[in-house]
Structures are given as C-alpha cells and as structure tokens.
Amino acid sequence: MSVTHRSPRFADLPDEGLSIAEAARRSGVSVDTLRYYERTGMMPSPPARTSGGTRRYHAAELDWIRTCTRLRATGMSTERIRRYVELVREGEGNEAQRLELLETHRAEVVAQLESITENLRLIDHKIDVYRERVARGDADGLWSTPR
Amino acid sequence: MSVTHRSPRFADLPDEGLSIAEAARRSGVSVDTLRYYERTGMMPSPPARTSGGTRRYHAAELDWIRTCTRLRATGMSTERIRRYVELVREGEGNEAQRLELLETHRAEVVAQLESITENLRLIDHKIDVYRERVARGDADGLWSTPR
DNA sequence: CTACGATCTGGAGCGCGCTCCAGATCAAGC
DNA sequence: GCTTGATCTGGAGCGCGCTCCAGATCGTAG
Numbered sequence: 001m002s003v004t005h006r007s008p009r010f011a012d013l014p015d016e017g018l019s020i021a022e023a024a025r026r027s028g029v030s031v032d033t034l035r036y037y038e039r040t041g042m043m044p045s046p047p048a049r050t051s052g053g054t055r056r057y058h059a060a061e062l063d064w065i066r067t068c069t070r071l072r073a074t075g076m077s078t079e080r081i082r083r084y085v086e087l088v089r090e091g092e093g094n095e096a097q098r099l100e101l102l103e104t105h106r107a108e109v110v111a112q113l114e115s116i117t118e119n120l121r122l123i124d125h126k127i128d129v130y131r132e133r134v135a136r137g138d139a140d141g142l143w144s145t146p147r
Numbered sequence: 148m149s150v151t152h153r154s155p156r157f158a159d160l161p162d163e164g165l166s167i168a169e170a171a172r173r174s175g176v177s178v179d180t181l182r183y184y185e186r187t188g189m190m191p192s193p194p195a196r197t198s199g200g201t202r203r204y205h206a207a208e209l210d211w212i213r214t215c216t217r218l219r220a221t222g223m224s225t226e227r228i229r230r231y232v233e234l235v236r237e238g239e240g241n242e243a244q245r246l247e248l249l250e251t252h253r254a255e256v257v258a259q260l261e262s263i264t265e266n267l268r269l270i271d272h273k274i275d276v277y278r279e280r281v282a283r284g285d286a287d288g289l290w291s292t293p294r
Numbered sequence: 295c296t297a298c299g300a301t302c303t304g305g306a307g308c309g310c311g312c313t314c315c316a317g318a319t320c321a322a323g324c
Numbered sequence: 325g326c327t328t329g330a331t332c333t334g335g336a337g338c339g340c341g342c343t344c345c346a347g348a349t350c351g352t353a354g
Contacts, residue, residue: 020331031331032313039333040311052320054331067273073266078311095281102274109267113260119220120256126214127249134242167301178301179343186303187341199350201301225341 017056044088164203174212191235
C-alpha cells in the first residue's frame with residue numbers, strides 16, 4: 001500500500017520540460033496568461049529556464065496551473081490566489097491558514113451558487129407567467145413596454 | 148378569482164413616483180447605475196421627468212430594475228439585456244424571440260453552475276487530501292513549493 | 295429671495311483579468 | 325552562417341460594468 005506516485009497526471013512529460021507554447025496548449029490557457037500568472041506572483045515557483053532564458057514547464061508547474069485555472073473557474077480572484085501562493089512560499093507551518101483561505105472561498109462560492117440559483121428560479125417563474133400569457137394572447141403589460 | 152393586480156410589489160408608491168435616490172435605495176443599486184442603465188438602453192422605457200427634468204420612477208421602472216438586477220445577478224451581460232429590451236421596444240409579435248433569448252441565457256447559467264460545481268468538487272478533493280496529509284504530518288510536496 | 299442639498303449632463307476614470315505590441319534574443323533547420 | 329519562427333521583456337491597451345467628476349440646474353426650507 002501507499003505506492004509513491006508524485007504528479008501522476010503528467011506521465012508523458014519529457015525530462016527537459018515543455019515550452020511555454022506547449023504548456024499553454026496542454027493547460028488550456030494562453031501563453032500570455034502563463035507569463036501574466038508568473039509575473040504577478042501566481043506561481044509558487046516560476047518555471048525553470050534554459051541556458052538561453054526560455055521557460056521550461058515541468059509537472060509541478062503544470063499541476064499548479066491546472067489547480068489555478070480551477071480556482072479561477074470557481075471565481076477566486078487572482079489577488080486571493082496570490083495570497084495563497086504567498087503562504088506556500090513561506091513554507092511549512094501555515095497549513096491552517098491555507099486551509100482557511102480555501103474554505104473561506106468555498107463558502108463564498110456556495111453562497112454565490114445559491115444566489116444564482118435563487119435568482120434563476122425567480123426569472124424562471126417570470127418566464128413561465130410570460131409564456132402562459134403569450135399562449136393565452138394577453139401578454140400586454142407584463143414585461144412589455146410600460147405606460 | 149383572477150383579481151386584477153398589476154405590479155403588486157410596489158403598493159406604497161406615491162403617484163408622483165420616486166426620486167432617483169429613493170429608487171436607488173429601494174432597488175439596491177446606485178444612483179449612477181440607474182442613470183447608466185438608462186443611458187445605455189437597458190430600460191424598456193426611461194422614467195418620467197418632472198417639469199424641471201428630474202427623474203420620477205414608477206412601478207413599471209422599479210419592477211424592471213428588479214428583474215434587471217436579477218438577470219445581472221445570474222450573469223447576463225448588459226449587452227444581452229439591451230437586446231432583450233430592444234425586442235420589448237419593437238412591441239408585440241416577437242415574444243418567441245424574447246423567450247428564446249431568456250432560455251438561451253438560462254441554459255448557459257445552468258452550464259456555468261455545473262462547471263463551477265464540478266471545479267469546486269475537484270478543489271474539495273484536493274483540500275481533503277491536503278488536510279489528511281497535514282494531519283499525518285507529511286504534507287511536503289503536495290501544494291507546497293515544488294522542487 | 296436665498297441658500298443649499300439633490301439632480302442633471304457629458305465625459306473621464308477605474309479595477310479586473312487578461313491581451314497585444316515592439317523590439318530584442320533564442321533555437322532549429324538548412 | 326543564415327534564416328525563420330518561437331520566445332523574451334516592459335509596458336500599453338482593452339472590454340466590461342460600473343463609478344466618479346465638474347459645472348450647471350433644480351427644488352425646497354426658511
């Protein structure tokens with residue numbers, strides 16, 4: 001049990017890492033976004049560089065970028081991601097703070113989901129009433145130009 | 148049955164309507180936003196004006212603003228709201244298009260909700276693994292600074 | 295009538311999250 | 325070595341949805 005398997009998701013990575021274009025393609029973001037994330041402190045550690053200075057992405061970076069886009073997809077601000085990354089950079093000992101940050105975000109997302117769902121429900125209701133009135137041919141007044 | 152009760156939600160409105168400040172307060176948006184909505188064509192019909200030119204909001208406007216903020220809360224773009232409003236302005240006969248627009252939006256919101264939920268689930272999973280490792284005291288490597 | 299806060303208009307500014315650009319350097323094939 | 329395309333950096337630009345500002349006018353209490 002407990003076989004060590006670090007970074008299981010990027011098995012087919014060449015040892016020398018990926019170019020920025022390839023990293024972008026695989027992670028579904030643009031090259032510009034990768035550089036933007038890096039320069040605004042959203043990478044726990046920046047990608048390696050070749051002797052010539054071009055970036056090389058390895059599993060650790062690709063894994064983080066994937067997590068990062070998931071966080072962004074749930075609406076976490078880049079600012080908050082930066083704060084998380086800072087905690088990571090500080091090293092071990094602040095795990096509780098990291099979890100708290102993530103769980104705060106989680107709570108906000110859940111609240112947001114509920115808000116959207118509720119508003120959608122209210123709109124749905126309005127759509128239903130509207131549809132019904134249209135069907136009955138007396139839609140005048142409701143959601144049409146007033147006065 | 149079927150008692151006529153148009154705009155049941157704004158029973159306590161003075162006949163002369165509300166000032167923009169009062170309308171803003173009641174609908175939970177800013178005065179600037181009300182003017183912004185109006186000037187960018189997001190009101191099916193603009194509020195009435197006093198002889199001196201100040202706006203007076205009545206039930207029809209307040210009702211629309213409420214719906215509008217709900218649409219916005221679900222992420223509908225101002226652009227799309229403008230398209231809807233245009234249809235309303237065109238008058239009757241395009242109800243099918245209006246419904247289609249709303250239902251297109253609805254489908255997008257549902258897809259968005261699913262995406263967020265899925266991403267949150269993936270993040271949750273990562274949190275769980277992390278928490279467990281922290282508890283076991285071997286959190287090094289996972290979500291901490293690579294290399 | 296006066297004063298003073300509320301509202302008006304046109305237009306500029308802002309914060310976010312990228313996105314694009316110019317000009318220089320690098321990398322790979324011939 | 326030369327060419328050609330990829331990548332580099334610093335910085336400007338953009339689209340969205342407001343938000344703020346200046347300078348003028350309105351409206352109401354005293």
